[in-house]
Amino acid sequence: MAHESPTFSPLYRQIKNLIVQALDAGEWLPGQTIPSEQELALRFGVSQGTVRKAVDELAAENILLRKQGKGTFVTTHQDPHTFFRFLRLKAVNGGPVLPKSMPLECLRGRAGIEAARALSIEQGSQIFIVRRVLKFNGKPAVVDEMYLPAEVYPDLNMSMLRDWQGSLYSLFETRFGVRMVRATEKIRAVAADRRVAEVLNVQESTPLLSVERLAYTYGDKPVEWRRGLYSTEDHYYVNELS
Amino acid sequence: MAHESPTFSPLYRQIKNLIVQALDAGEWLPGQTIPSEQELALRFGVSQGTVRKAVDELAAENILLRKQGKGTFVTTHQDPHTFFRFLRLKAVNGGPVLPKSMPLECLRGRAGIEAARALSIEQGSQIFIVRRVLKFNGKPAVVDEMYLPAEVYPDLNMSMLRDWQGSLYSLFETRFGVRMVRATEKIRAVAADRRVAEVLNVQESTPLLSVERLAYTYGDKPVEWRRGLYSTEDHYYVNELS
DNA sequence: AAGTGGTCTAGACCACGTC
DNA sequence: ACGTGGTCTAGACCACTTT
Incomplete structure (x- = not known):
């Protein structure tokens, strides 16, 4: 009072x-x-x-x-509206398509100095490293690599990722009770190296968007650090300035 | 009631x-x-x-x-806070620097089919085309090209652009009473062609961000269509997802 | 002391969805 | 008919700035 x-x-x-x-x-x-x-x-x-x-x-x-x-x-990441708040990629032609996530690998590792600082955890802490491809209508458009504090996603593994129908964040939300609430992104233009070019099915040294994301859950706690490489031949990244 | x-x-x-x-x-x-x-x-x-x-x-x-x-x-575009709402480029190292706008040319022309559709005006209407470079600490980082309905910016010209100390939008606001209220951007990665590479002082075919912007004034009236090419060697585009 | 926006309350009524 | 959020009002008081 x-x-x-x-x-x-x-x-x-x-x-x-x-x-x-x-x-x-x-x-x-x-x-x-x-x-x-x-x-x-x-x-x-x-x-x-x-x-x-x-x-x-x-x-x-x-x-x-x-x-x-x-x-x-x-709100739930099951909802397409929430999903597209975090994926700002739109097809140049054609309506909105729900992309399909194809996991490539899921490794256990330890946080390096960069990952530790981004995630506000101890250097050397256990983390998961997930690589995956996003396909729109079967065509690969994004490859990204995620760094996840193991403490938050206790028994994450490859088969879990493979079996899940839906977005990664909806998996995290239902399986681990971790809701992404907001994120910051840093965007650059980079050239595709040979490995990435193969995965995205583009020519080597094609310009790509490099999107580095830090995602937070409640209380501004960072729980995911991710870097994505976006092919922008058939898509563009949309942003609203207001 | x-x-x-x-x-x-x-x-x-x-x-x-x-x-x-x-x-x-x-x-x-x-x-x-x-x-x-x-x-x-x-x-x-x-x-x-x-x-x-x-x-x-x-x-x-x-x-x-x-x-x-x-x-x-x-609110006014004189205010740095408003300025940076529309320029999402941050230096990798060092604090925030107010960039300097260097006009290259200011032409009168007529709206092509694309510009007319973006700006919701008649094809063939009078427009201005402005090209300019943005420099941070003297280093060119952005080159962009703007399409402006002539009706809205009656006597825009090169010397006006050259003499103005401050941002373009603050010029538009004080000189023409046009306030940018919001904008949408479509972002892609592209390779620098020779002409752009020279202006930005990078190697030809360096990956750049292509930022296409449509800016609106009151009543959702589009009053600027712009395409910028951003060098991301020393800067990155920041975005907040929330 | 006076003026501005900021908070908090209590009550009445409307619009929407469900039973 | 009822329960939900949505709108509108009127009044009291607090926090910040200026006079």
């Missing part, structure tokens, strides 16, 4: 944090509804308007999804 | 549109404050809370900027 002056945080932000904690703890799973605003207001001992403002922010961050008349849902 | 069921638009959105109209009409200029929420509430005959929600959305879209205790301001 009273606003403490130093390090002041409004009530609705504290409520927001409590909701994120509950999400992080798995109290409400992806795809499910969370309690109604009235229920949350009762639970946290604040007015409905204050809950509303907390939920508003989480909805703006695409962590929750409001549906009038139905309730408020936890 | 009463909600008409078909084509229902909430009050705050109507207020938002009225505010945008006033901005578009130049009633409040970039960098200036708009009237207080109370004044706007009186003017539009609604409660302060309704004005607040309208302003909230405009602030979320970076069209307005709220400053507690001071007022609500019209």
Whole structure:
């Protein structure tokens, strides 16, 4: 009720944090509804308007999804809308196609200095390294390499990747309870080396997009470092500046 | 007051549109404050809370900027923050540097089929074509080519471009009253041809980012079509996925 | 002290979806 | 008919800036 002056945080932000904690703890799973605003207001001992403002922010961050008349849902990577928020590649011709992920390998390794710094883990920690190809209509368009803290994805393995129908992030979400909430990307143009050219079925030294991504889960915790090489002969990377 | 069921638009959105109209009409200029929420509430005959929600959305879209205790301001491309919203290129090493724009040429021409479609104007309409280089610390990093409807930028010319200290968009904003509000970009990787390689001071066939941008002013009116070629030897394009 | 935006509340009513 | 989120209002008080 009273606003403490130093390090002041409004009530609705504290409520927001409590909701994120509950999400992080798995109290409400992806795809499910969370309690109604009235229920949350009762639970946290604040007015409905204050809950509303907390939920508003989480909805703006695409962590929750409001549906009038139905309730408020936890977003899920099962949903194509969420999927395309993280894959910004569009076909030049033709409508949107759900790409197919083809895993190439899944190795256990140890974090080098770069990976350790990106993932905020100890150098030498156990990590998984996953390489895979993304195909649109059977045509390879992306090859990427992921670095994943082993602690977060306990028993990840090749057959798991091969058997899963759907996106990688939806696998991580359902199998390990890790939801990617946001990511940053650094994009460069590079030339295809021979190995990559073969995989993507392009000529050696073809210009490719190099997309380095750091993906975060709740609480700004980095849980994936990835580098993708995108062929842009039939696709382009879309971005909205606003 | 009463909600008409078909084509229902909430009050705050109507207020938002009225505010945008006033901005578009130049009633409040970039960098200036708009009237207080109370004044706007009186003017539009609604409660302060309704004005607040309208302003909230405009602030979320970076069209307005709220400053507690001071007022609500019209954003301006003079502000570095706004500038970097539209230039997503960061130096690999070293802090942020304000790049310098070096105009190469400014031609009058007529819209081809592509430009006409992008800009939603008649094929054959008068347009300006501007080519320029962006230099960071004296090093060329971007060369781009802009297509601008002549109607919007009446007496644009080379000396105007040369004399202006600041970003192109701040020139457009102060000289022609055209504010870029949002843009979409399509990004590909391409090889530098000889002409571009010379301008950017890289080897021929170096991989470059090709960034095609369509920029909009109020009311989703496209007012600039541009294609940039970015050298990513010392810089990278940053993007936030959220 | 006065003016601005920011927070919080309580209540009324509307729009949408389900039962 | 009921429950959900969505809108709108009115009022009180807080935090920040300027006078």
